[in-house]
Amino acid sequence: MSFTLIQQATPRLHRSELAVPGSNPSLFEKAAKGAADIIFLDLEDAVAPDDKEQARKNIIQGLNDLDWGSKVMMIRINGLDTHYAYRDVVDVVENCPRLDMILIPKTGVPQDVYAIDMLVTQIEQYKKREKRIGFELLIETALGMANVEAIAQSSKRVEAMSFGVADYAASTRARTMGIGA
Known part of the structure; x- marks a missing residue:
């Protein structure tokens, strides 16, 4: 038994997640019609650095204009060690009432979560x-x-919480047999 009290999170289905690059808005409508419980519109790995600002605009427009039905809508922001993360959070949260969740990559310490939590709050x-x-x-x-x-x-x-095996392997300099090899 734990004496740590943690408020129960919003109950949502997390059976399946579909990643959609924010730089490719032509895929948004197809994703909206798919069967995944959660759609995460990606601003991080799936988007080239030169396309990140436009991807953010695409996501804002897509979240506001498309009918996503009952899907949980999430964005994956860029890492906190980049200058993109701040704008990802501020621009999308301020302009998208349809946003349900934020996927925070490369979470290393509790302070990473705290930083985004305070900004979102x-x-x-x-x-x-x-x-x-x-x-x-x-x-x-x-x-x-x-x-x-x-x-x-x-x-x-x-x-x-999810485990990112490819980046973890890279961070530990582990040999990989198929992921990112």
């Missing part, structure tokens, strides 16, 4: 947003794995 208060945005955290480094328990308890917004 301020935007929600400013925009008088009633629907609280949840987080999915990607553990993709040895640092993240070493801190996984603290990361899991770092925010009441945490709804899910």
Whole structure:
């Protein structure tokens, strides 16, 4: 039994997630009609650096203009070690009431989650947003794995955590046989 009290996250189905590059809006409508529980519109790995600003605009337009039905809508922001992450959060959260979750890549320490949580909280208060945005955290480094328990308890917004095997293997210099090889 644990004496750590963590508020229960919003109950959502997490059976399947579909990644869609934000730089390819022609795929948005097809994704909206698909069977995945969660659609994550990607601003990180699937988008070239020169396309990130346009991808962000595409995502804002797509979230606001398309009928996503009952799907959980999530964006994967760029890593906190980049100058893109701030704009990813501010621009999309401020302009997309349809956004349900944020996928935070390469989460290494609880402070990574805290930084995004505080930014999202301020935007929600400013925009008088009633629907609280949840987080999915990607553990993709040895640092993240070493801190996984603290990361899991770092925010009441945490709804899910995933393990990114390819980036983890790269962070530990492990040999891979098929992922990213």
